[in-house]
Amino acid sequence: MNDGAPQGWGAQSTDGVRLQKVLANAGVASRRVAEDLIVAGRVRVNGEVVTELGSRIDPENDLVDVDGTAVQLDQSKRYVMLNKPTGVVSSMKDDRGRPDLRRFTQDWDERLYNVGRLDAETSGLLVLTNDGELAHVLAHPSFGVTKVYIAKxxxxxxxxxxxxxxxxxxxxxxxxxxDKARLLSASTGSATGREESLVELTLHSGRNRIVRRMMAAVGHPVVELVRRQFGPLHLGTLPAGRARELTKVERGALLTLARSATSSTPAEDAPDTRDGDPSAE
Known part of the structure; x- marks a missing residue:
């Protein structure tokens, strides 16, 4: 990511693309409204407020945000949310022939990869993307991105x-x-006749099968496990086995998180996120 002001951008530069055009092309607002945003001091380029309407930037290298929310300028990047069903392994190609994630990426021309993993018997939110830099931030524990699970x-x-x-x-x-834990409910299971509880856990750890191991360690083995939240993303009502592109608001939240994390946290070498990291909850 570009940490400083690019060479040559500003009101007097003839290089690059006008900032209001970049914002309009990114779907932020019409060019006229984008001009109002710039004049009002609500737009930053590489962390610096830009108020001159003649300012030009390099969309391939410069970072833009509006009201503190990152703007996606690279339209070649795809960000997809999947509600992974149970029985599917978190891999783009399983060498043992088990059901994998390829079936959920067929609607996109880009080659997408999963960010992190959920084990085969865990369902819930997975992010699929071709943005390796963002995948680094989301997958690596050093950045502290939280994940929320509901465990029966x-x-x-x-x-x-x-x-x-x-x-x-x-x-x-x-x-x-x-990071957080709370009891949602406790009841007698209708099918088993045994007492069962629903527990919500928030973690930023990327350790292997960590939720299952934690619950077993306190004497309550997991019966079912679903990941409901990943960073700023919420699974919502997305059905199991369905995938959708992130909304503009979700993309902005995700990119804002990634930029904030990389500017404040020294990153260690990331795991290979092209086929998921070594962990699976």
Whole structure:
């Protein structure tokens, strides 16, 4: 990402594309409204407020935001939300012949990859994209992107157990604590006749099958697990097995998160996000 002002942009430059045209092409607003946004000081280029209507930028390298929300200028990038069903592995090509993610990417010409993984028996929100830089931020634990899970577990979970999840539990690969945890409900399962609980966990860890291992460690094995949220993205009412492109608002939120994370957190080497990272919850 470009961290400083590009060479040659500004009111007097004849290089690049006029900022109001760039905003209009990105679908932010009409060119006339985009001019009003610029004059009002609501547009920044590479972190600097630009108020001159003659300003030109390089859409391929410069970063633009409006009211603090990132604008997607590279229209070749695709961002897709999938509600992965159970029984599907988080891979674009499974070497064991199991159902994989390729069936969900056929509507897009671009070659999309999953960001991170959910294990085969876990359903919920996966991001598919061809934006490697964004995938780096979303997948790597050093950036602290949170994920929210709903787990149906065996037994009646107590408030004391919820607090233990937040304080931390010891696992074979080291201690781990939920960022947040809360009990949603506890009841007797209609099919099993056994007590079951619904627990919501918020984590930023990328460790393998971490939710299942945490719940097992406190004596409540997972029966069903779904990821409902990934960073600013919410699964909402998207049916299992369906995929859709992110809305303009969702793309803006995701790109804003990525830019903020990379500007404030030193990144370590990222996992290979082309086929998911090594973790699966």
């Amino acid at each position: 577990v065996d037994g009646r979970v107590t408030p004391q157990t919820v607090q233990k999840l937040v304080r931390g539990v010891d696992l074979e690969d080291g201690p781990i604590a939920a």
